[in-house]
Amino acid sequence: MSRDDHPGARIAKYRKLAGYTQDGLAKKIGYSYSLLHQVEGGHKAASPAFTAACARVLRVDVTTLTGQPYMTELQQDRLAGLIRPIRESLDLFDLGADPDVATRETPQLVAAADTLCQQVRATQLNKAAVTLPLLISELTTAAYRTPSTEVWAALGSTYRTAHDVTVKLGFYDLSTIALDRMEWAAQRASDPVLSAVRQYMRGLVYHREGEHTIGLRLVNAGHRLLDATGESPESLAVAGQLHLGATVIAARARDEAAVQEHLREAKQIAKRAGAVEHVHWLSFGPTNWAAHELSALTEMGQYGKAVEKARKIKVPHTWPTSRRAHVLIDRGRSEMETGRTEAALKSIAKAREVAPQQTRYHPGARATIEGLVHQARRTPDALGHMSAWLGL
Structure with missing residues (x-):
């Protein structure tokens, strides 16, 4: 750089x-x-x-x-050329059925949407980005031709996947459009839980922009949607995730009292719901709670406590690759800030091993490596190679 x-x-x-x-x-x-x-x-x-x-x-x-987006690295990874088709697929939602598109049966479409989601959770961004526009087109056509709750819900899932892909690659403008389309599909699927997930994701968008008050308002809007539904494992998991999202938003606002309140609420829900996997692409439970506590401590600058918490988190191998990498990136940042330079580099290197594409485009990973470069009196080969790989 x-x-x-x-x-x-x-x-x-x-x-x-x-x-x-x-x-x-x-x-x-x-x-x-x-x-x-x-x-x-x-x-x-x-x-x-x-x-x-x-x-x-x-x-x-x-x-x-x-x-962002980091275009040089995107071109090197052959991802830059995949963005335009995604942009077009998000824009053409209101044209009705495409006469040139043949659609599969509903169970196959639902399975395809689930597979796409799994690819993103496994951080296989190339695969997901290639398939995404075609599946949006096919699901949209199917929804217009033979509308059903299952098809609209699958389309909402695919728009959520579009959000995840574009966020990870740094196209935040497209991620916001994808969330709007997600709500459009959720309304037609008559799924308030899906709409609550969308409010959670919107809250994180404003969190990234430093608009903490708006982020927390969106989280509260998600809770209101859930209040109108009956209690179920799905609604409990989303309610808990809304509280966890609020902890990170409040942490960036340096409101420790709010952080502790939302952590307590999420822990109570986790005790009632237990570990709930794959509810609208969320994994809620004790491990996720601990990961968000780590993120909150990191956001508040309590790096020593964050390092101690990170050492105690036992991430199961069944956990989504994307979440495992995120924990490693948070840990690496706290280690860098507390002068544990070798440990920090190892954490980011492990995140790269687990989820190379996500790590390469993650602002937190880049900030950590940049910080290590500034701290080093001389740049070791491993750090130099990592810095070059990130494009710094």
Whole structure:
């Protein structure tokens, strides 16, 4: 990464355009002048929370400051050319049945939607991105020709998959459109639980942008949708996941009291529901609770506690690859911030081994490796190779 091509340099550029001094922006975002000075000068990595705070005050998208999507790496991985078909499939939802598309039977379409979801959870992004537009077209055509709850629900699932793919690749504008389409399908499937999942995902979108109040309002909207349904393992799992989402949103707002409240609520639900797998593509239970506690501690800057918690988390091999990688990335960040440089590099390397594409495009992984480079008096070969692989 060149001296003028890093998040800190972009923050400096938009700070000046907005008319802020370094001291003025530091006071607005709630971080120290020293940290902002070091980040802008390229001497310290910008954490996702720091970047989101700057984006909110400067009134720009987070991607403007992070440089996402990372087009050079996307082209190297032959992913860049897969985005346009996804964009078109999200845009053409209202044209009705496509006369040139032949559709399979409903059980086959439902199975195809599940397979696509499993590919994303296994971080097989190339496979999912290739199949996704064609399946959206086929499901949309089937839903218009022979509408049924099962087909609309499968289409909602596929739009959720589109959200996951585009988020992981850094196309946040498309991820928001995918969530709108997800609600469009959920309404036609008459599935309030699916609509509640969509509110959970919307809350995380605003979390990434540093808009904590809006994020928590969306989580509350999800709870209201569930209140109108009867209690079931599915509704309990989604309710618990809404609380876990709220813990991370509140943590980035540095509201520790709210974090603890939502963790308590989620733990109570976990005791009642137990481990619930694959409910609208969510896995809720004790392990997921522990993973979100780790994320919250990391977001609040309680890195020592986060490292201790990370050591105690026993992630089962049956857990989705995407979630296992996320835990490793959170652990690596906390280890980097507490000076455990070798351990941090090992955690990110393990995340790369588990989920290479997700790790390569994850802002947290990039910030951790960038931080390790700044801390190193000399760059070991392993760190240099990782940095180059990430495009830093």
